[in-house]
Structure formats: structure tokens, C-alpha cells
Amino acid sequence: MRITGYKSHGVAAAAALVNAVTAAAGDDSPDALRRLLRENEFFWQEFEDADAADFRRWGRVLRPFFEADRLEEATAMLNRLMLEIPMHPHLAVHEPHGLHMHYAPPSSRLVERFRATTLMNLAELIVEHGLGRTGVCAADGCDRVYADTSRAGRRRFCSEACANRTNVAAFRARRRE
Numbered sequence: 639m640r641i642t643g644y645k646s647h648g649v650a651a652a653a654a655l656v657n658a659v660t661a662a663a664g665d666d667s668p669d670a671l672r673r674l675l676r677e678n679e680f681f682w683q684e685f686e687d688a689d690a691a692d693f694r695r696w697g698r699v700l701r702p703f704f705e706a707d708r709l710e711e712a713t714a715m716l717n718r719l720m721l722e723i724p725m726h727p728h729l730a731v732h733e734p735h736g737l738h739m740h741y742a743p744p745s746s747r748l749v750e751r752f753r754a755t756t757l758m759n760l761a762e763l764i765v766e767h768g769l770g771r772t773g774v775c776a777a778d779g780c781d782r783v784y785a786d787t788s789r790a791g792r793r794r795f796c797s798e799a800c801a802n803r804t805n806v807a808a809f810r811a812r813r814r815e
């Protein structure tokens with residue numbers, strides 16, 4: 639997924655992982671995680687069931703980023719993680735992304751590459767947009783997070799379903815008045 643000129647499929651992947659692991663209706667089973675990696679163009683073929691625990695831990699680590707309402711807070715968090723996560727930026731060429739950056743050391747495991755890529759893509763996102771593109775769904779009773787990768791960047795809901803439900807409720811409330 640391309641946003642603002644970056645090949646940053648890690649942004650949507652980070653939101654999907656946080657929802658899989660931390661949302662009430664989330665599914666963080668190995669099969670669901672494998673599907674998530676495939677949908678977000680990571681090397682899902684390398685995923686093994688034993689990796690699930692590491693992915694779940696990373697999903698919990700990233701949740702506060704989406705909940706942050708102050709840029710300083712989000713910046714400090716990403717800076718701390720960028721010092722903890724092994725990084726060794728280099729260029730790579732492979733489908734479906736063509737020439738692009740890899741951030742983890744070349745021989746890293748899938749989960750290590752996933753951590754480095756999601757982290758760097760979130761960092762690039764806030765450099766460009768501050769916290770305007772990420773958040774917790776505005777629908778009543780929904781605890782899912784979103785990352786807006788559209789050009790317009792006006793998203794406030796995790797899904798069309800939540801946006802529609804909220805709009806219908808607002809419409810009914812107006813009619814009652």
C-alpha cells in the first residue's frame with residue numbers, strides 16, 4: 639500500500655495486528671495472523687505457529703501508539719522502540735514492492751522484520767501527518783484502531799460498518815428532536 643510516496647504497507651499491518659490482538663472481537667490465532675501477513679504483503683509463508691506469541695506481544699506494544707493523543711507521547715514511544723528494535727537499513731528488490739527499504743538486519747526472522755518495518759512506517763507517518771491519520775474508532779462501543787492511508791485522510795472509524803452505524807444513529811437522533 640502506497641501512501642504519501644512511501645511504500646509503507648507496515649502502517650495498515652500495524653493497525654490490523656493491534657486489532658487482532660487487543661480488540662474484544664479480535665482473532666489472534668496463528669491462522670488469523672498468517673492471513674493478516676498475507677493481506678499486508680509480508681512474507682506470510684515464513685510464519686510458524688510458534689511465532690504467534692511474538693506477534694501478539696508486538697500488537698500489545700503498538701496499541702498505545704494508536705491511543706496517544708499527544709504527539710510528544712507518540713514520538714517518545716517510537717524513539718524508545720527504535721532504540722530497542724535491531725535496525726540495519728538496506729535496500730531490497732522483490733515483488734510486489736520493487737525497490738524499497740528494509741529496516742531490520744538482512745538475516746532477521748519474519749517477526750523481527752515485521753517489527754522494524756511497522757515501526758519505521760509509523761514513524762514516517764507521524765513525520766508527515768502527526769497523529770491525524772491514526773486513532774481509536776469513534777463508534778460507540780468499538781475498541782478497534784484505524785490507520786488512514788487514504789489521500790484525503792479524514793477517517794475516524796475502523797470500518798465502513800462502524801461509520802454507517804454511527805451515521806444512522808445520528809440521523810435517528812436528529813429525527814427524534
Ligand SMILES: [Zn+2]
Nearest residue numbers: 730732735740
Ligand atoms: Zn521487502
Ligand SMILES: [Zn+2]
Nearest residue numbers: 775780796800
Ligand atoms: Zn469501529
